[in-house]
Amino acid sequence: MSKRTDELTEKLKLKPDQVFYRFSLAQAFLDEDNHTLACRELEKCVQAKPDWLIATLSLGRTYLQLGKIEKAKQNLELSLELARKQNHDDPAAEAEQLLKECNSSN
Numbered sequence: 272m273s274k275r276t277d278e279l280t281e282k283l284k285l286k287p288d289q290v291f292y293r294f295s296l297a298q299a300f301l302d303e304d305n306h307t308l309a310c311r312e313l314e315k316c317v318q319a320k321p322d323w324l325i326a327t328l329s330l331g332r333t334y335l336q337l338g339k340i341e342k343a344k345q346n347l348e349l350s351l352e353l354a355r356k357q358n359h360d361d362p363a364a365e366a367e368q369l370l371k372e373c374n375s376s377n
Contacts, residue, residue: 275299290319294326301329306337317346324353328362335369335376344373 272280279296286292297312313330316323331346347370354363 290316306333340373
């Protein structure tokens, strides 16, 4: 683990319900190519805030990178739904593209 992940882990020990620290930790794990730990933290973010579009989209993208296609599709479909409800065109387009990648992987 890096200094950044160590620092964020320590912050989360003090404030375990702080989802923004948790999301930052997930991003730090992604920067280290540790997709498994990133998914663990992103899952917790989505559980805490089910309508958090960026966390859901990141989770779907990360599952796709791990080759967990069904979990990726589930989160990307939810991301697409959230993006449309929240009127976010760019995340909707990204979710659609990633869903196409999921479908071509099957």
